Amino acid sequence: MREIQTSNLIGLQTLYMREIHRFLKVYTQTIIGPIVTSMLFLAVFVLALGRTVNVVGDVPFMEFLAPGLIMMAITQNAFANTSSSMMISKVQGNIVDTLMPPLSAHELTLGIALGGATRGIFVGVAVGIVVAFVVDMHIHSLGLIVFHAVGASMMMSLLGVIGGIWSEKFDHIAGLTNFVVTPLSFLSGTFYSIHRLPETAQTIALANPFFYMIDGFRYGFIGQADAPILNGMLAVAGVDLILWIICWRMFDTGYKLKP
Numbered sequence: 001m002r003e004i005q006t007s008n009l010i011g012l013q014t015l016y017m018r019e020i021h022r023f024l025k026v027y028t029q030t031i032i033g034p035i036v037t038s039m040l041f042l043a044v045f046v047l048a049l050g051r052t053v054n055v056v057g058d059v060p061f062m063e064f065l066a067p068g069l070i071m072m073a074i075t076q077n078a079f080a081n082t083s084s085s086m087m088i089s090k091v092q093g094n095i096v097d098t099l100m101p102p103l104s105a106h107e108l109t110l111g112i113a114l115g116g117a118t119r120g121i122f123v124g125v126a127v128g129i130v131v132a133f134v135v136d137m138h139i140h141s142l143g144l145i146v147f148h149a150v151g152a153s154m155m156m157s158l159l160g161v162i163g164g165i166w167s168e169k170f171d172h173i174a175g176l177t178n179f180v181v182t183p184l185s186f187l188s189g190t191f192y193s194i195h196r197l198p199e200t201a202q203t204i205a206l207a208n209p210f211f212y213m214i215d216g217f218r219y220g221f222i223g224q225a226d227a228p229i230l231n232g233m234l235a236v237a238g239v240d241l242i243l244w245i246i247c248w249r250m251f252d253t254g255y256k257l258k259p
Helices: 009-024 027-049 061-092 105-132 142-166 170-186 199-206 209-222 229-253
Strands: none
Touching: 009 027, 009 061, 009 105, 027 061, 027 105, 061 105, 061 142, 061 170, 061 209, 105 142, 105 229, 142 170, 142 209, 142 229, 170 209, 209 229
């Protein structure tokens, strides 16, 4: 791929806006759908556990649960946006329209990843507003909420870019979602404290980068975490950097993008 020496801000903005318009055109699927799904999750957990689990630590169960629902909406939608964008472009043969403009590998990564991250955060805010009508939510640290929301959405967006480039058909994306993204999400303490797990399971959870996304995000709301916050912030930033390098390398070499 051709590298350019100066940044192409207009091209970067155009690529980013293309990704934004892409999910806004089907807002019933990309925004309203996740809100309904999150409220169904909330209803199921309340009906199943609401009478048996009143508190988690010193926090009411509903307040503990809400950040997990929001983070799940953020991560799943950020991943879905970029993975489907790359996969559809490859299948339809119009990936060349993305690769031909004078954009560097870094700019391609940034434009596409930011589009997915924006969808994730957009959906997360929408879910948070709806959940706030039924859950008495508080904000302990707005800065940590923003950091982990942005870090998590970028992590999943970059992972979606990698998955979309690597995949050769939609079955591969479905497999990545079903066997990697969903298990890591549900086993990351999204809906429970890892202190309730056996010691071996806790050790495994601490090796899951998804755990640090939700743990720090939840701390921003309730002021309670299962691991040191600084360690979690470094883990999220480190994983984002590694995924960025992989995405940049894929675009730079044309991995599975060039005929």
